[in-house]
Amino acid sequence: MDFIVLIILTATLGAGAPFVFLYYRYRKIYFIEVLLGLALLFLTIVVQPIIQLVPIIVYSGKEQALQALGVLLPLYLALVSGFFQEGVKTLASKTEFVNNGFWLGYGFGFGEVLLVVLTQALYSSSITNYPLPTLIAPGYERLLVTVYHMFSANTLYIAIKMRKKSLDIVVVYLLLSTIHTLMNFIAIEYTLIQGTMFAIEEMYRLYALLTVFVAFTILFRIVYSGVFVRRSI
Numbered sequence: 001m002d003f004i005v006l007i008i009l010t011a012t013l014g015a016g017a018p019f020v021f022l023y024y025r026y027r028k029i030y031f032i033e034v035l036l037g038l039a040l041l042f043l044t045i046v047v048q049p050i051i052q053l054v055p056i057i058v059y060s061g062k063e064q065a066l067q068a069l070g071v072l073l074p075l076y077l078a079l080v081s082g083f084f085q086e087g088v089k090t091l092a093s094k095t096e097f098v099n100n101g102f103w104l105g106y107g108f109g110f111g112e113v114l115l116v117v118l119t120q121a122l123y124s125s126s127i128t129n130y131p132l133p134t135l136i137a138p139g140y141e142r143l144l145v146t147v148y149h150m151f152s153a154n155t156l157y158i159a160i161k162m163r164k165k166s167l168d169i170v171v172v173y174l175l176l177s178t179i180h181t182l183m184n185f186i187a188i189e190y191t192l193i194q195g196t197m198f199a200i201e202e203m204y205r206l207y208a209l210l211t212v213f214v215a216f217t218i219l220f221r222i223v224y225s226g227v228f229v230r231r232s233i
Contacts, residue, residue: 003124006135007117014113014142018150022102030103037107037153040088052080074188082181086152090173093157101157102150109146116142137203141210148183148214152176155221162225172224176217183213 023029055069055076089104098104116138159165159172190206 002128002130002135003120003126006124006130006138007120009136009139010120010142011113011117011139013136013139014116014146015110017143018106018109018146022106022150025102026100030100032097033100033103034107034110036092036097037104037109037149038111040085040092040104041108041111043088044085048081048084051084052077071189075185078181078185078188081184082179083177086156086173086177086180089149089153090156090160090169093153093160098157098161101154104157105148105150105153106146108153109142109149112145112149113142133203137207140207144207144210144214148180148217151214151217151221152180155217155224158221158225175220179213179217183210186210 055073059069085108089108092098092104093101120138155172155176156169159168163169186206186209
């Protein structure tokens with residue numbers, strides 16, 4: 001029964017809560033942007049791992065040399081994911097199909113939630129007697145990530161469609177990619193150190209750090225866009 005609660009909480013927090021926020025804000029669903037966000041996620045799943053495998057291929061059969069990379073390997077993995085994912089969102093925002101950055105980011109985050117929920121359904125059926133914070137944690141983590149994708153995509157959209165200054169676009173892209181990289185690097189490092197199951201206190205520390213980065217992204221978007229001056233963006 002606990003794994004059913006886990007799935008419901010993950011889906012509700014990670015996808016349901018952001019959807020309610022966006023629907024309340026715009027009173028409509030931007031289906032094209034959501035579908036495009038899902039397509040970007042599919043592209044990411046296909047291409048990103050290939051780039052991330054480069055050092056592993058280069059050091060194939062040289063386990064000691066690979067281990068000697070130390071923190072550089074997880075940093076490389078985080079850099080690829082951060083800059084690649086913000087890159088595809090930037091390119092998508094330049095197309096005529098995107099008229100709302102929030103919904104584009106939501107589509108990307110929604111797709112990730114679906115993958116997490118599918119994984120939970122396949123591998124978490126044995127979960128029993130877990131404390132509530134542990135059951136809530138994946139949903140909260142997905143909420144943070146979905147909200148991040150929403151606000152990062154919307155900020156990129158504003159830079160591209162509203163400001164239309166090349167320097168703005170480059171600066172916003174670099175800043176958001178750096179934030180994304182740091183978030184992923186922290187998560188990778190915690191996983192390598194703690195394993196897939198964190199102690200409760202370590203889990204709190206991880207999510208507290210991720211919350212700070214997401215809060216900064218939201219604040220940057222608000223300041224950059226002029227405190228939600230235009231509802232259309």
